[in-house]
Amino acid sequence: MSAESVSVEGVIRTLPETPMVDVMAGASRIEQRVLDHGFVALVDCMPRMAPEGKTADYSIVQAARVSYGEGTKQVSEDRGLVRYLLRHRHTTPFEMVEFKFHVAMPIFVARQWIRHRTANVNEYSARYSIVPDRFYRPTPESIRAQSQSNRQGGDGCVDAGTAEEFLALLERAEGLYKDYMQFTEKGVARELARTALPVSVYTEWYWKCDLHNLFHFLALRMDPHAQHEIRVYADAMYQLVKPIVPISCEAFEDYRLGSMQLTRLEVEAIRTGAALATTNKREIAEYEEKRERLGLAKPR
Ligand SMILES: Cc1cc2nc3c(=O)[nH]c(=O)nc-3n(C[C@H](O)[C@H](O)[C@H](O)COP(=O)(O)OP(=O)(O)OC[C@H]3O[C@@H](n4cnc5c(N)ncnc54)[C@H](O)[C@@H]3O)c2cc1C
Structure with missing residues (x-):
């Protein structure tokens, strides 16, 4: 079936050659639970619609063909082009795809995450609203010992006694929530009262990023050198976007995630x-x- 154009007073509307389908299959939110109280939810993406039989990868190919010409439009050719682009770091076509996430994570995770400057962020305001009573507590088995080889990492587990004492410390820190509430009720401004809360308290934000910069984020934060507590978010996000851009993700695994750089x-x-x-x-x-x-x- 060929494309049909409708022109009304100089405005040309082109109808799709094939029916368009929602790449999120009609869902308004696709969520994965992360850590004890966290989540990462895909709430929207661009393109939201793709021609039937194609994935959102199609819009990367569409943008690239502006520079490379139409060529053939077979799905297999699309895959070859996406892989070529990623392999050769022709990055801008990947910026044509965007993902919007709603995330809940502890503040110490958010501090690492916010360093990725190429996303658009809107965070819960603890000046405007009361901070919800949600704190991250690792499981006893996941309390890591300080690594001896990497000053910035954990390695193995501490003994059971130390783990128990550490959890008791976290519980005492969480106890500050009661005082926080008391002082907000006494009239201390929420923007100041919150400074008494530990960095294990959860915050929430909307985070929107294009695929090129998302891959950069994921390559850094899915890496074994990244802290476990942010890595689990990166892993969850990757699982959410993979069915939407499977061709790009396959290329990302082949040419970035599983690749190696030699000096x-x-x-x-x-x-x-x-x-x-x-x-x-x-x-x-x-x-x-x-x-x-x-x-x-x-x-x-
Ligand atoms: C394992 C690990 C350990 C880390 N340890 C530390 C640490 O100890 N201390 C610390 O402070 N940080 C640390 N970081 C954060 C790290 O230094 C980066 O800030 C973070 O990973 C974001 O990377 P980025 O700047 O490449 O990403 P983005 O901010 O998403 O930027 C993507 C790319 O865009 C370009 N870009 C974006 N903004 C600018 C700009 N203003 N000027 C020029 N180019 C720009 C750059 O090419 C950049 O690579 C760590 C990160 C990881 C993954």
Whole structure:
């Protein structure tokens, strides 16, 4: 069926060649629970409609074809083009897709998250409204010990006694909520009263981001080096967007998430079989990790 154009007083409305279907299958919200009281919900996306038989990936292809020409319109060709674009970091077509999420997360997670500046954010106002009584408490088994190799990470678990004491400390911190409420009732402004609450308290926001920048966020926050408490949100978001842009996600896994970057020194060392030309211990350890992943023998 060919496209039909309707012109009324100079305004041309083109009707789709094939019927358009909702990429969220009619849902107003698709939610995943995260941590103890958190969630991440996909509430909207652009494009919201795609031609029947296609996914929202189609709008990436549509934008790219402005630069590459029409070519063939087969789905298999679309996949090849999306993969080419992602592989070659031709990023702007991926900005044509956007996702809007409603998220509830502890404030210490929100602090890491807000560093991603390329999203649009609107957060719950604790100046305007009372903060809800919701605090993050890890399960006893997930109370990590300080990593000895990475100053910024956790590794393994603390012993049961320490875990119990730590949970008691969190409970005492949560007890400040009662005082917070008391002082708001006594007339202290909510914008000041909230300063008594710990960073384990939950906040909420709407977060909208295009696919290019979402992939950047996900690559950083799904990485094992990211803190567990933000990683679980990134994992949940990825599961929400994957059915909507499956071709882009497959390319993201192949060319970004599961890929590896080699430095010039590493390329040289692999090519010549010599040791890495540095004395930096961290760099050498990273090189050894990469060699192991590549199935190469330990360097001489
Ligand atoms: C494991 C991990 C550990 C971290 N540790 C720390 C830490 O100890 N301390 C700390 O402060 N931060 C830390 N961060 C945060 C990190 O430094 C970045 O701020 C965060 O990951 C956001 O990355 P980004 O700036 O690339 O993302 P975005 O803000 O989403 O930006 C995306 C890209 O847009 C461009 N861009 C955006 N805004 C600008 C701008 N104003 N000027 C120029 N280019 C711009 C850049 O190319 C950028 O890469 C950590 C992050 C991770 C993942």
